[in-house]
Amino acid sequence: MSGSGVDPPWWSHAVFYQVYPRSFADSSGDGVGDLDGLTAHMAYLQQLGVDGVWINPVTVSPMADHGYDVADPRDIDPIFGGMAAFERLVAAAHERGIKVTMDVVPNHTSSQHPWFQAALAAGSGSAARDRYFFRDGRGPDGSRPPNNWESVFGGPAWTRVTEPDGNPGQWYLHLFDTEQPDLNWDNPEVFDDFEKTLRFWLERGVDGFRIDVAHGMAKPAGLPDATAEAKILRHTDDDPRFNRPHVHAIHRDIRAVIDDYPGAVTVGEVWVHDNARWAEYVRPDELHLGFNFRLTRTAFDAAEIHDAVQNSLVAAALENATPTWTLANHDVGREVTRYGGGEIGLRRARAMAMVILALPGAVFLYNGQELGLPDVDLPDEVLQDPTWKRSGHTERGRDGCRVPLPWSGDAPPFGFSACAQTWLPMPDEWAALTVEKQLADPGSTLSFFRAALELRSTRAEFDGSQIDWLPAPNHSLVFARRGGGLVCALNAGHRPITLPPGELLVASAPLIDGQLPPDTAAWLV
Numbered sequence: 007m008s009g010s011g012v013d014p015p016w017w018s019h020a021v022f023y024q025v026y027p028r029s030f031a032d033s034s035g036d037g038v039g040d041l042d043g044l045t046a047h048m049a050y051l052q053q054l055g056v057d058g059v060w061i062n063p064v065t066v067s068p069m070a071d072h073g074y075d076v077a078d079p080r081d082i083d084p085i086f087g088g089m090a091a092f093e094r095l096v097a098a099a100h101e102r103g104i105k106v107t108m109d110v111v112p113n114h115t116s117s118q119h120p121w122f123q124a125a126l127a128a129g130s131g132s133a134a135r136d137r138y139f140f141r142d143g144r145g146p147d148g149s150r151p152p153n154n155w156e157s158v159f160g161g162p163a164w165t166r167v168t169e170p171d172g173n174p175g176q177w178y179l180h181l182f183d184t185e186q187p188d189l190n191w192d193n194p195e196v197f198d199d200f201e202k203t204l205r206f207w208l209e210r211g212v213d214g215f216r217i218d219v220a221h222g223m224a225k226p227a228g229l230p231d232a233t234a235e236a237k238i239l240r241h242t243d244d245d246p247r248f249n250r251p252h253v254h255a256i257h258r259d260i261r262a263v264i265d266d267y268p269g270a271v272t273v274g275e276v277w278v279h280d281n282a283r284w285a286e287y288v289r290p291d292e293l294h295l296g297f298n299f300r301l302t303r304t305a306f307d308a309a310e311i312h313d314a315v316q317n318s319l320v321a322a323a324l325e326n327a328t329p330t331w332t333l334a335n336h337d338v339g340r341e342v343t344r345y346g347g348g349e350i351g352l353r354r355a356r357a358m359a360m361v362i363l364a365l366p367g368a369v370f371l372y373n374g375q376e377l378g379l380p381d382v383d384l385p386d387e388v389l390q391d392p393t394w395k396r397s398g399h400t401e402r403g404r405d406g407c408r409v410p411l412p413w414s415g416d417a418p419p420f421g422f423s424a425c426a427q428t429w430l431p432m433p434d435e436w437a438a439l440t441v442e443k444q445l446a447d448p449g450s451t452l453s454f455f456r457a458a459l460e461l462r463s464t465r466a467e468f469d470g471s472q473i474d475w476l477p478a479p480n481h482s483l484v485f486a487r488r489g490g491g492l493v494c495a496l497n498a499g500h501r502p503i504t505l506p507p508g509e510l511l512v513a514s515a516p517l518i519d520g521q522l523p524p525d526t527a528a529w530l531v
Contacts, residue, residue: 016105017214017271017294018328019468020057021363021459022370026336027064027086028072029410029430030373032423034087039410039422041082041091045098050441054376054452055459058105060216060273062336064092068118070185071392072408073109074218075116079203096211105213107271112200112256113222114186122187125178129170137195138187139179139225140167151177154231155247158182160397163247179229181222181247183392191223191256201263208267217260220274220287220296224253243280257292264294271295273330273368281321288327295330295368298322302338306345306354306525308483308498312475315365315485319473322367329367333358334375339407343381350525352378356454356514357496357527363462364494364529366471366487371455374411377439378451381406388431405430414442454514461511467492467531479503482522493530497522506530 031043041064051059063073064086073083082092099106115122121137128134130142141152143166151164158181165184169175179188189196204215226246234242241248257274264270273295278284288296298321300314322329333341333355345354355378362369384405391403409430413421418432420440437443444452462468470489478484481499484506486492492511497503502521508530510517515526522528 015271015294016057016269017273017368019366020105020368021055021462022058022060022107022273022368023051023054023056024060024062024335024370024372026062026373026408028062029408029422031411031413032425032428035424036085037419037423037425037428038085040085041087041095045091045095048095048098048102048104051104052102054456055463056104056371058107058213059099060107060370061109063109063111063218068116068185070116071183072390074111075114075118075183075186076111077116077118077120079110080206093210100211105271106211107214107216107273108207108212109218110200110203110215111218112189112191112260113219114180114182114188117185117187126167127170130176135176137190137193139190139229140176141179141229143177148176149174152179153229155179155181155229156232156235157396158241158247159393160401179225183396188225189223190225197256197259200260204260204263205266208264208270213269214264214271214273214294217272217274217293219248220257220293221249221253221276221278222247223256224250226250241277243278243283249278249283254286254289254292257287261291261293273297281317282324284321285324285327288322289325295328297330297332297370299332299338301331301333301358301362302335302341306358306498308478308481308496311358311361311496311498312483315361316475319365329365330370331362331365331367332370332372333362334372334407335370336372336408337404339404340372340375340379340381342378343406347380351380352451353515353525354498356451357498357525359455360458360512360514360527360529361494361496363458364468364485364487364492366473372407376452376455377411377441377444379409379411379436379439382409382430382433384409384430390430409433412436412440414440457512461529465492465511465531466490476506491531494527495522495530496527497524500524 028039030039032039033042065076066078066081066083067073067075082089096106124134142148144150155163157163164177166177180186271294274293276287276296287293298318304310304314342351342355345351389405391405393401393403410422410428415421416437419428444450467490470487472488473485476484482497484495502518502523505522511529513528
């Protein structure tokens with residue numbers, strides 16, 4: 007209960023499980039995961055102890071960027087099983103008390119979207135083109151892009167089209183792949199259509215949305231040149247492509263729609279570094295939750311982790327918002343690999359899971375995190391991320407953290423599919439990491455996650471919306487949940503440390519002579 011006597015919203019303390027549907031489970035035998043595959047494993051998610059799922063895009067798409075190029079936002083792509091499969095999924099999830107949140111993509115559409123096809127056919131100056139950013143090129147013959155913006159995936163952010171008369175003509179803006187033209191949110195038709203999409207899914211039982219590129223959509227007047235060189239898959243707060251002030255009017259309009267559906271939640275992908283500017287996205291009339299990605303960019307170092315956690319808490323507190331914690335997703339790679347790989351990376355990943363699960367707020371786990379999966383070093387010829395091609399094969403992209411999950415057996419495809427040729431190949435060494443093997447091992451990473459999530463959901467010590475930092479030895483950190491009393495200790499050093507006072511609930515690795523070993527975390531009460 008909150009201090010006001012009103013129950014806090016479900017999402018304010020929820021554990022969400024991110025499902026990358028292509029890689030979760032394949033029911034159809036084509037080597038690509040689908041929605042019936044997810045439905046078939048709903049009991050697994052219930053037993054894991056999650057409160058909700060966030061499903062990466064499953065709407066109709068040519069799959070140039072694996073669903074983030076949406077051709078029809080109000081239908082399910084056949085590769086994932088169509089609308090009937092989605093309806094089965096929502097019913098199965100709700101039957102087990104699991105909420106369903108969908109990915110929505112407001113910044114751009116697919117180039118195969120009917121609107122964009124109409125814009126190509128209509129020609130320069132048409133109303134159809136005003137839904138996007140079509141501009142004349144620079145130079146006497148218009149052969150140079152309208153500005154110097156780069157695509158997030160590499161290469162120019164502009165592509166020239168052939169006009170209906172067959173001549174080279176205008177250019178269109180795509181901050182991502184060529185097949186993802188940016189929408190012009192200054193055109194009222196764009197919001198009107200997006201509202202239809204939100205209501206379409208909410209009326210079919212969806213419990214909320216993860217909003218892709220939530221700091222995008224708004225573009226600066228006149229589309230001025232960028233003054234700094236853009237980096238692939240990275241940008242700064244002063245980048246003219248993102249985080250423009252009038253994006254907040256868009257979010258207020260979205261929130262007004264969501265508020266018609268009590269209990270529905272929005273969580274934004276907000277790549278904004280400055281705390282004050284980030285907090286603007288979680289004002290009471292904008293997003294409910296916003297990803298603060300500091301921990302995905304933080305080394306396994308006690309001081310860095312402390313600063314990232316404290317920064318995130320301060321940023322959320324600026325608007326009395328709920329903090330949102332995550333260590334990995336389909337874009338940033340798996341923490342086992344980031345923390346050093348192998349046994350040491352896994353130990354650190356388990357320890358960091360305990361840190362974020364001990365913090366107040368919502369937590370997002372990425373599918374496979376509960377198995378301790380690492381990134382996979384894939385051969386060049388199987389890479390599919392558009393970043394690989396657009397960067398001139400200098401950036402390998404994000405495929406390594408998107409490899410399908412191993413469920414059972416001793417060889418690929420490990421029960422993920424009846425098809426041996428999965429959409430990305432699975433490594434032989436994952437035989438030791440299957441769900442089947444880990445369920446049978448009380449010391450496995452999966453067993454560890456199940457135990458930790460059960461404690462988090464059942465113990466009153468996890469109450470309270472704030473933490474207090476406690477004295478800690480060098481290269482470690484200790485904090486307590488104010489109001490609940492849970493104490494979390496993390497040893498990021500090279501020597502065992504003495505635990506704080508209290509009864510040990512669980513540790514991410516066995517203690518050594520009663521002390522907390524390196525690369526380990528513990529919960530105490």
